[in-house]
Amino acid sequence: MNLGNILEGLMRGQGDPRRQGSFGGQQPQGGLGGILGGAGGFGSQIPGGMGGLAAGSLLSLILGSRAGRSAGGSLMKAGGLAVLASVAFKAYQDWQAKQAPGAGSPASLPSQPPAGSGFSLEEEKDKEGNELGIALVQAMISAAKSDGHLDGQESIRIQEQIQQLNLDNEDKGFLLDLMAKPADAAAIARLPKTKEQAAELYVASRVAIGEADTPEEKAYLDRLVALMDLPQDLVAHLDSQVRAVRTAVATS
Template sequence: MIDPKKLFEDFLGGGANKSGGPAAGGKGSGWTDNLGTLATGALGGGVIGLLLGSKKVRKFGGSALGYGGAAVLGGLAFKAWQDWQAKRAPAPAQAPVQQPLALPPPSSPFDLETQSAAGGGDARIAVVRAMIAAAKADGHIDATEQRALFDRIGQLGLDTEQKAFVMDELAKPLDVAAIAALAATPEQAAEIWLASRLAVDPDDPREKAYLDDLAARLKLPDGLAAHLEAQASTVG
């Protein structure tokens, strides 16, 4: 059986702090001040780095080290949701920030480690599926690239089940409706969209169209996508 936590962290390549910091997904008042990464491919060795290819590899800077990717993603989505509910104007695009970011409350709808996706699956696995699909949205993963990815994935430290899962997802036809159907709650819809946004180049028209279609199918409330985009701009 796949360990959702291990799959999530191995896929993203960020992992938890190996030097005694809080464990992945640990709860506290905020992030540490050290530089950390989420989707760092070359730095973290995650599968997402292979999928992004020549695209800009995105990092969660400043505040992520010591926490797993699920906690970081949940924190960013939670902040976007709070700003949207408060009817604040979305922040303009900015460079990666080093300021603390509050963790979502334990067992809240934004706590991926305690939530189930639609159909009862683990929410973290749903997010991994969403990121793989988004990485394919520009069509650059053709049959030749897919074979090369399979070879490289085989060299990573994934177990047999993890490798099979990733390869199966890569081989599936792109189906935005199926990805949208993974969200069990509006909060999960926000996290799935944000994770997808972090796996694309928003300046590519095909990927921008995919994000717009996904937002519509997820039924994101008016204005929420702009706040999620603002949070995405804080990682670089």
């Protein structure tokens, strides 16, 4: 599977030939400012600014239109999977240093976790040799389905759009298979091999869900935390970092 092609298929506007955001390993530099597009701000990267950023993309359909999820889609469009790894890395660092959750500002977020940190996407492979990025995509889609908003006609609509993407059969099959499966916290919890990877998968799930304001979403995240055996104080750091970065995106 080609992770870069899958991400581009998810994040580009349907029928829009312009490449937007950062895909295939080319990541912006300079902390959150770099991730969100530099001194010009996040919206300056995209014609039309923030308002049209996620509109029309497959990811925007999967995440839904609620404010928290829209910010998550915008964040992904700007920084790709690297931003998930950076958020998890910063939260994990603060947790290990026994800082209070939210003590660091989003501006201190690294554009990429350093090599050897356990959070470098290029270094992390599963037993089949797939990048951890594939697992992050799985986690986001499963979490997005946890409140049932992708059941029925909406799921069929997304599957039809997947068929129209400029992807090979393997990549299309991967996405179609994910969309056909129900939300499954247990399946996602089996993916990480380390606590660092578990933290990244939780961040991906949290970004996809947003504020977790339905009982189903809360139950999904609680089950994921329990099955991955994430310490509650680490979860507090992860939640705080996700919330801070999402707020920074929404106000850019």
